[in-house]
Amino acid sequence: MSAIPTLAIKSLRNRRTTAALTVLSIACAVVLLLGVERLRHESRESFTNTISGTDLIVGARSSPVHLLLYSVFHVGNATNNISWDSYRSIAQRPEVAWTIPLSLGDSHRGFRVLGTSPEFFEHFRFGDRRRLELTAGRVLQDTYDAVLGAEVAAKLGYRLGERIVVAHGSGEVSFSLHQDHPFTVTGILARTGTPVDRTVHITLAGMDAMHEQMPAGRSADPLAAALGKHGANGGALHRPPQGEAHPHEDGDVRAGHADDGEHGAITAFLVGLKSRPAVLSMQRYVNDYPNEPLTAILPGATLPQLWEIVGAAEKALFGVSVLVVVVGLTGMLIALLTSLSERRREMAVLRSVGARPAQVFGLIVGEAVVLTLAGIGLGFALLYAGLLLGQPWLEARMGLFIPIGWPSTHEWSLATLVAIAGTITGFIPGYRLYRHSLADGMTIRI
């Protein structure tokens, strides 16, 4: 009967302040629940999309998750480096199709600087095996070339030809500037939604040349000194002294290709194999590498370990948002229950004009359904408003690019669960009124 929904809406309109507050509280709960889930999902997605097509990541001996974090996500720092010789000897193995050396530890105005070779732009893949693309300029060629990630270029407003100075250490505040060796922006990459966007790419040779100029090596590193635990070795946190490496004459390197010849130690390197089945034996080979303690990881196998670590926090966050939904629905329950005693008269009137007890029940449950659905609708609206507003901020501050798409099936099912929970919540006052209307007849009492 169409009378009941109409009555439910009119009754809610009559109590619009309470109804609006109830809807708002449910909406906030829904925003939190969906927002947390979307953030969780998108951050996983973006982590998973950060690297693809790489068979192994090799770094100094450390935990796999740690290696994955500092090499690919630029989170944290390596505790040790890999010598150039070890890198070369592994890279020259017959199973290896390509390698990309990674040398981290410096920064430019808060953005990480990655020393690498031109192979990076050729072999690095992200997302669905997408390759890096340039929006302007060219990839690394000369020693003092710098190729910027999209976010770096956008945030700092750099254009091609701009000269930039790299600082040692990774903080926003530079401790020592490599003033002598300004780099020139020669390329700008297209947006990837990965840490590449926030990275300044330079050549290994450029990095070496820059560090040769460092007075007194890294023991003067104020960051390491401040941390005070690595002592003279602290330099290894970032870049080792390059004194013993074969120095390049500036002119020398400019003339040739940036990755010819030898370099100082690197932080890690990515490996692509000729055939995938070789990956496990190759991993074993690296892990047992005799000259140096190394760790090789399969990115796809290490990501789940990372999720295990963050999983507990995610679960806690999810638990909190579920509790907030419970609180929101409890608010609705309280609002409905407190209105019950005054509504018993109304129910007697409805019974007197022929409403069945089931319809009395349906009226109350209907109100709960309307409130919950309105709350969910408003919640989605607020979520998208928040995403639109928060998207640039999340990308700039967290490096998390959240695409604004339609709700996922997971989100729909969460919303459906909230709707079901709201409906069931309505059963409580609905059932009480139902019982009253059966037991009281039409005698109206307080």
Next chain:
Amino acid sequence: MLDLQGVRFTWSSAREALIEIDVLRVAPGERLFLRGPSGSGKSTLLSLLAGVLTPGAGAIHLLGRNLAALSGAGRDRIRADHVGFIFQMFNLIPYLNVMENVMLPCAFSERRRTRAQRRGGNVAQEAHRLLAALDMAEAGLLQRPVTQLSVGQQQRVAAARALIGAPELVIADEPTSSLDADRRNAFVELLFRECRQAGSALVFVSHDASLAPLFDRTLEFTSLNKARSPSRQDAGPEPA
């Protein structure tokens, strides 16, 4: 039209029967006045007549059908189609306006809707006609929230609602007890007129004996109801 036989009713929370009525008959269009003291079970009897409560024993025939033998849904259907109800107070749904309150029964009964349409052209016009007949059609009154009406006005709206779609039986449970003497008589006159127009029988309950002369027939509830005959009355007998 209405026919009670050997009806007994006991509240589940009470030990003794509240109502024991051997015979009660109401003819079509009859105006019956039921007088009895407070707490004697008048409202409970009206709930039985309307089919909201079912008797523990006996039969209640309304328009030839035994309410006691019908399912809950069947009784609800009969009530929606054939019974109009006026309470002592708080008759109106607070979130509906005057017109919506009057038209409410037509949302629950197809039969009353078609009858209202036949009489008034459409439901709203019939509601308006009834309100006008009850002196309630003043401009501005109809769209006003019912919470702003005086008690007398509320009772007239309730009467219009009970009468819309011309139900065979109108039940009024002390509808005048919060009105002063002048308004009380005027209200009863209006109710009579409209019941006659609609051809409805009226069962009117009150403890106020002064209204009795206006009715076709008056019954003392205490003598009708064996369970509450004066000798067993606990609320103090009233002079008959």
